[in-house]
Amino acid sequence: MTPKAEIKPEKKDYLANLAETFKNAGSVTFVDYTGMDVATQQSLKAKLKESGSRMFVAKNTLINLAGTKANLPEEVMGSQILSGQTAVVVSGDDPVSPIQALGEFTKSSETLKFKAGVVEGVFQSKDSLLAISKLPGREQLLANAIGAIAAPMYALVGTLEGNLQKLVFMLSEYAKTKPEAAA
Secondary structure (H helix, E strand, O other), X not given: OOOOOOOOHHHHHHHHHHHHHHHHOOEEEEEEOOOOOHHHHHHHHHHHHHOOOEEEEXXXXXXXXXXXXXXXXXXXXXXXXXXXXXXXXXXXXXXOHHHHHHHHHHHHOOOOXXXXXXXXXXXXXXXXXXXXXXXXXXXXXXXXXXXHHHHHHHHHHHHHHHHHHHHHHHHHHHHHHOHHHHO
């Protein structure tokens, strides 16, 4: 039996903070940033900051240990995902907006690629993350929902208003034909 590798004392706090970050995040997305220059990374980090999220790089072994400690799904901790250069994007309040920002960024940069992620505790594959990145924003989805709820009410008001206008028109026409009744 091979002895387990010891965690250096200076890394224990980092590991605990990383596990806590994973636990508190609405979504955790792992991306491959191989070939991305520093200026492009800074641009991506600024875009992610606008969406209330942040991106950082850590060793795959530390990500694995912190993810296991934070009870992330086992599919994410696999060696095919946590290999090579891995950057972690952690969301704030909105779990979808950083994924959308990453999706938008991948359109202009061929160096960034989705690996996998966890959205609200559920494992998401590379293809699932791409699908999520193409969804409309939260505000647009809320506007669509409100519009769908309000549309029947507006139609009812329009129908009733049309009938009231017809009634007023018919009464005014009737009043024109009976001049003595109007006086």
